[in-house]
Amino acid sequence: MALHQWIPSIKEAFLSLQAYLCQELALEEDQATFKADKWSRPNPEEGGGITNICSGGLTIEKAGVNFSHIAGQGLPETATRRHPHLIGARFEVLGISSVVHPKNPYAPTTHANVRFFCAQPAVKGAIPVWWFGGGFDLTPYYPFEEDCLAWHKAAYAVCKPFGESIYPSFKAWCDDYFYLPHRQEPRGIGGLFFDDLNEASHWPFDKAFDFVCQVGKTFIEAYRPILAKRKCMPYGEREALFQEIRRGRYVEFNLLQDRGTLFGLQSKGRTESILMSLPPRVRWAYDWQPEANSKEAELTEKFLVKRDWI
Amino acid sequence: MALHQWIPSIKEAFLSLQAYLCQELALEEDQATFKADKWSRPNPEEGGGITNICSGGLTIEKAGVNFSHIAGQGLPETATRRHPHLIGARFEVLGISSVVHPKNPYAPTTHANVRFFCAQPAVKGAIPVWWFGGGFDLTPYYPFEEDCLAWHKAAYAVCKPFGESIYPSFKAWCDDYFYLPHRQEPRGIGGLFFDDLNEASHWPFDKAFDFVCQVGKTFIEAYRPILAKRKCMPYGEREALFQEIRRGRYVEFNLLQDRGTLFGLQSKGRTESILMSLPPRVRWAYDWQPEANSKEAELTEKFLVKRDWI
16 A cells, blocks of 8 residues: 555646657657666565657757656665655655766757655654655756846746745755766756655645646656757767767766665666666776867856855 | 895886886887876875876777885775784885786787785884785686686696696685676676785795796786787677677776775875776667677677686
């Protein structure tokens, strides 16, 4: 039996979000299509998922929209930062995780995630603890001011009905989270990041559920126009090389820093579904530096800095 | 003042090993040359190093031979597995770390490392604790039985004068260390790995110092003939693609598992010198599987398994 009465509704909403994200992305892609890969954990009682993958397209070099619904004993430490009493508890997690790596270096990479955690404290009669988390962020190679503004305006707009303090708070959380300390550099231009939404943080269930569903839809509605505008821009070897080098930073973040990736691998999740987030072509060159005053230098100097976009 | 009277001798030996490794590798490369990049930490009293890099060659797509000599307060936990009382101690570390990524997919990637740690326990009058570590391993894409045998025979030969139990012990340690749990797969066909060589483990200073110097030389003397034999083999897109995909595993190991990499990044080491180990071109493809009975399937089925090579 599900740990929480609302799990069937969340599952339905997340599966419908997965279908919507794939459908919207497919509208920008004329060659490749999404293929669904249904999987279950070695012990099927511990759940499984559906990984939708599109690769080798004209627009989309690689994109994944992953749904997973996992249950188990022993919630790992990475998931219980604010709930240390839940380490080792029986738990159930549902999530959608989506990453898009477009082929054109002028089109940014993007990522979104919504998730629901539920855990049963090992105290007789205790009711399950639940929380929502999620967010979305944008990682441009050759950034455009107007795209970044539109991205953050969409983030602001989805937060506004939930309170004026939500956007600044979740925007700052995103800046803190998507940061590579060894590069002293953010992963991209940010967006929203949030975790632990529940009654204790003034997010009753209905409000939190509504918010994460809207965040999921806003993500693709904000990303599609950017992708549409940039996917056919002419580019050459120089831009493709820079894209590959910057994608190296994306790999470094995901494998060194990302709690979701490390949680997945440490909890013996399905490796291919977790690492679908990694870019297709990547390059590392020793101490690569952009030319002074170049478009490539502009990325780090003007965009990968703390900025107020609203 | 150096923490240990032998540090100048070790420094001299390691710098001479660095020169020897570069010289031997350069003999297999007709186009690119090694360039030395001397660096120091933001606080020069905390040391620095010399990173020698060769890239874009006909044989060597990317190779690095890094010398570093670091001092500081606060030995990180990753370095003190067997010496928990030394966490936070004043320390001094010297090391050579070398990685070669050949261009030809028939030539294996290789890695070697020798290191000397010295730490001052925070107890008045205590003498410094020291230990040597190191090893070398081979990561083929298209493996040849004869190359793997020669590699392990060289490993066996360098260990033999130090005792019959040394090779089996350090070979097993290597198999354990270079393992990707999330892939349930070793990184390559192994070689030698050792740590904590000092009096307590029956390695008096002179013997341990002699051993690591010999390991460093054996590494390149075993690798050069393999590189020479494979560097001109004809190959096509199929082999290049497989090489890129397998290199993805190399990145996963280095960023998820490798204690040296994580120790370096966590102790705010020089990022470019630490990450010089990452391959130049890399690729991730969702759930990529080799064809049944192919050369690509042979790698995982016949070579990336626990084997006794002697």
